[in-house]
Amino acid sequence: MSNDQFLYPSHDDFVQEAIIAGRPLADAVRELQSIYKADNRPWVVGFSGGKDSTVILSLTYYALKMLPPEERHKHVYVVSSDTRVETPVVVDMIRQVLDSVNAQAIQDQLPMTAHSVTPQVGETFWANLLGKGYPAPTKAFRWCTERMKIDPVSEFIKDKVARFGEVVVVLGSRREESSTRAQVITRHKIDGSALGRHTTLHNAYTYMPIELWHADDVWEYLMSAARPWGGSNRVLFELYKDSNAGECPLVIDTNTPSCGNSRFGCWTCTVVTHDKAIEGLVNSGEDWMLPLLQFRNQLHASSLPENKTEFRNYKRRTGKVTFARGAIDDDSNTAAKHVPGPYWMKYRREWLKLLLEIEKGIRETDREIELIGRDELQVIRQQWLKDPNEPDWIDSLPKIYGEVYPEDTVEWIKNDAGAFTEPDAAILNALEAERGVPAVLIMKLIDTELSFSGLSRRKGILDELQKVLEQDWGGLDEAMERRAVPKVTDTYKTAFESLKADIDGLLQ
Structure with a gap:
């Protein structure tokens, strides 16, 4: 018998006895089952690894398991978005959950599979920042969310819509999260139905079973019973403990707030001034992540207005100097504001080398980690060779990689950048x-x-x-x-x- 079974009642006992958000939990499970059985539209369950999405996955898994086999008539897809720059301590936890769900669903004979989606290699964080020279994301220019989170999940959902006609997307969104989220939920709700319309995807509908739950309700559920696929939520609790970090939901549209300080967001996030999430993890004993925090702080510093002219080219990637309407000058005229372009190649080279050095240093502590994919390096190299402002004639990326990993043999893609060497x-x-x-x-x-x-x-x-x-x-x-x-x-x-x-x- 596992320790989890000693610590927790069975999931079934808890569901039958618990009252959460003023409603018997058994009623919520029956509602899930009723909506599941009502039609042939497959479900797509969004899973970010955070507390809310873990509740949704648990409730869905349990509701499906409690149905007679003959009533499990359609598939449930669990989808998790991996931006490839997720907070490292969370990555393994999410993968373990997805693997456990896939293994246990087979044993329980459930029509459920878990999937991880990633951005296209040319749209990753490093391909854009180091490759094209995009500036570190800010509140005014948050270029990362759509490329790295919304697009991969949307493609997954659209693939299911193309196969089945319509789908139901099950999410852990709660009205309590923010007034903006509450307004979005209300605006897209279908009268007389528990479902809503997806904000951007045609023939996709949303279902939010815990939209009226409070944070205390979420934790009461998570800490009162073992997971229906096995294991406990203690690791999840430890990640949230002593943290003011918020939730990072599965992002399916631009109305979803930034993951900013969430421990379930990207470790490279520069939208916030101070990354309290990573700072909290370092302070709670994950001191091996300190170089990541310091690297992230360097990127954030490069985005500050007073530093832009140092780190960024005066021209845009179009080869043009761009101006925007700025403040009013002393003569009451609208002054032109120069808009800087991509990062200078000098800094992109320095940051790539530092990133690889940090990765190697962490690996030497017996941690399996990849901060930047080797497929991303291939893309970045080609982007450098073809850079519109500073073409990398000396083909420096393989040299940089060789300096950090002299023992590695990488088969670099043939230099197809053009006629120049x-x-x-x-x-x-x-x-x-x-x-x-x-x-x-x-x-x-x-x-x-x-x-x-x-x-x-x-x-x-x-x-x-x-x-x-x-x-x-x-x-x-x-x-x-x-x-x-x-x-x-x-x-x-x-x-x-x-x-x-x-x-x-x-x-x-």
Whole structure:
């Protein structure tokens, strides 16, 4: 007999006796069963690993188990979103739950399977931040949520809608969580039904069995009985204990609040000023996570207004200097506010090396951890080679990886970035020094020419060359001057003509 069985009553005994949120728990289970049996729409149960979603998974599992086998007529999919930068101490716990549910569901003959979904490799946190140079997420620019959480779960749900026509998404959302969440729940509720309409996905409906529960109700349930698939919720309790961190629900739309300080969010989250969740974990004994906290703090510092010009290129990835309407100046005019672009390549290289060093250091403490996937490294390398502002001619990523992991042999994807290599960079840099024209400009002009070579019709090449020339190749001060006195500039057109002979020579 396990320790859990000594500590807890059986799940069945507790359900039959408990009254939660002013309602017999047995009634809530019967409602789940009734809605499950009412139609043939499969269920998708959202599981984030947090307390609310654990209640939903437990109730659903138990309700399904208590049905006669012949009434378990449709499948229940449990879906968990793994952003690949989840708080490390939570990752193993979630995987263990998913594995346990899959194993026990087979033994209990339940039509239930648990699945973990991840963002596409080109849309991960590191592919965007280190690869493309996206700035660390802020409240004003929270680019991570949709790419890393909403899209993978939405694709999973849409796949089930395509197969079955309609689905019911079962969530652990509660009105008490926030006034915004309560308004969203009410707005999408279907009159006379326990279901609501999904905010963005057609033919998907939502069911929130514990929407009226309070936090105390949630903990009473979790700590009063063993999990129906086996094991206890003590690990979950330890993660929440002595923490002011909130819940991080499964994110299915943009109305879901940021996971910010939740211990079930991303360890890289820079939306909040201080990550109290990671700080709490470090203070409670998980001191091996201190380097992660320090790394996260570095990223957050780079997002502060006073640091943006140091860490970020003055141009956007379009090659243009961008301005937005800013504050009112002393003359009561609307002042232009410069919008910086991606992180400079220098910092992306430094952060990648530091991240790999932290990963290696943690692994040397006998912890199995991967802070950045090797498939992500392949994508980041290609993004660096093709970077629109600072192409990585020296192909530095394999070198960085080799410095940290000299014993590893990685089969890097063939360099398909184009015609330019490190020797080419030397030639172009020499031309820049001689003629005063940026080497990247020369490269883009040559690349444009090569893209049209071999074509029977070269219509459009002059337009494409013109687009390259019209990018902001001067410094920020020059761009500010051009904006103050609007004019069509041909700064580099003359230089281009004088370089034509040199360019033709390079193409031969």
